Amino acid sequence: MIQQIAFVLTLAAAVFIIARRVGTIRKNIRLGRKPLADDRPQERLKNMTLVAFGQKKMFKRFIPAILHLFIYVGFLVINLEVLEFVIDGLAGTHRIFAPYLGSFYTVLMNIFEFLAVAVLLSCVIFLIRRNVIKVKRFWNYEMTKWPRLDANIILFTEVILMLAILTMNATDQLLQQTNGHYTQTGSLFFSSMLMPLFNGLPENTLIFIERFAWWFHIIGILAFSIYITYSKHLHIFIAFPNTYYAKLEPKGHMNNMPVVTNEVKLMLNLPDANPNPAEAGRFGAKDINDLSQLNLLNAYACTECGRCTSECPASITGKKLSPRKIMMDTRDRMEDVRKRIDKGEEAFADGKTLLNDYITKEEINACTSCNACVEACPVMINPLEIILELRRYVAMEESGAPASWNGMFQNIETSFAPWKFSPADRFNWAQENK
């Protein structure tokens, strides 16, 4: 009974903290200007199914894709076992599914254990890739102490959570031999290999280890779920809405600015212009509240894998631009703004802005808009859109574009080409023969 009360309290506390945090994240995303688009639901559902659920884009890099798949399937399937944990915890039962499922329960448990071992090994390999082999994309300059630690905490936690399951099953099987209270699970292949470690221990010790492992696993999972909402690991959930709401136009399409369209129509005296348009607001983006809600959702979907940066031509050739950093900065800025709001301070009055204080002009100016980052992202994040919105602010609100770009603008205005040629010479190619 005490165990049940403790369990209910633990579970309720975790659910409360997570719900509050989810609310905060929603509010943060709604700081963005343009709401999420939900037209063409079939295409969106297809993207979500193939890319998020089906991991389609992960498979461009085979080895990490396979390892990631183990962890992903492990996560999905082992959660079924967590369901049993929760029911047992609430009802005070032990392995409530076992009697109903009979020998199928043995099969299921063996599948879970296989996945637990696969997850464990994959996480170990990932830890080695990050910390021993030092795969380059995990060591770019924006991968400072915290992002690197965050990744290691996640992998390490998953390793010990899996060890807890295996320990629990090993001691449980030993207890099944002597104590009638323990439901027969049948032989579990992987955990039975751990049985010699615990064999010969007094029954009380075994019961303690089994209970400890059970509690460790469930509390571990709940604590990890809370941690995730503050971590890059949030991609396991946000990847789904992120792929659903992702842009459906060809990657080359740049979002239109209807306020500008109206002004241009007024200038050209076009009949369909609205002579009394609403206040235009800021052109482009200087801070997160100028970005779209999709841009902000993107930032929460980013797990900092760095595939974008490793494909970015600017980054490859040593420029300061890193598409991953664009997403990390956007998220950091949202969190910083939220801290101010929570303290009752005016959200954007800290004298800082996303542009300049987080992302510099040198970074956004280095982008070739080649879409390599967009293509590379396994969860359809678009760092390019943020870069282009920041450029819009710089060019239109500050007139701060690089001097050669201002020259190019001038050429287009005066000679209708980005180079300084006479428009009268535009058709000369037909007469020449060089």
Place this chain on the structure above:
Amino acid sequence: MIAPTLAELTAKGETPEVLFWVGCAGSFDDRYKRVTRAFAKILEAVNVKFAVLGTEETCTGDPARRAGNEFLFQMQAMNNIQVMNAYGVKKIVTACPHCFNTIRNEYRELGGDYEVIHHSVFLQQLINDGRIKMKEGGSYKGKKITYHDSCYLGRANGIYEAPRAVLEALDADLVEMKRCRTTGLCCGAGGAQMFKEPEPGKKDINIERADEALATGATTIAVACPFCMTMLNDGVKNKNKEAEVKVKDLAELIAESQGLVG
């Protein structure tokens, strides 16, 4: 070579099959003007009834938009749309992937709804339809050619195979760079980079790409974009390989194979 303007044809009461959008590079860049002429000669040779805007054409606004100047982009776009709509233009072909992308994907929201085809796809169609007849044992037979994907054709619009199909029609030995198709490395000129110096870094992007292209051992680097052509030409020159390795546009290669250009 004939290159009738839309104004001339309209005055005669005629309508062309397709408008050839030449673009600024195609009109002013000495190297790329050869591509414009090559493509026009192909159109002429296979009796595609086409027209150009001539001096009525202006920049699509793409570099202004990518550099952040939305006003300038929309001014350009609206003017071009007004001109084209007045002529009743329906179908456009262009050799520039940037013009292609802008007119195809971004003019619709501003009132310009056209069928826009890139010249790589147009050439592939002409070959498939038998309007361009490839000769047996052309001058590129068995020669190593590598194709550099333009970002604005490839990732931006999903066109990867048409340019390759055109090159295969030359009976050439098509070799791929390590980074190709969806992972193709940019030449370094997109997003208005063509019009400024690169930011500080370890290497210029076009040199990185030229190194990769040269490593294939190809004697021809095929491109389908005026900016890629400039960037890779510069890259090849930087490596002192311009005598052995040529950077050529798809239209030039086809025109050569047809004996249309020298």
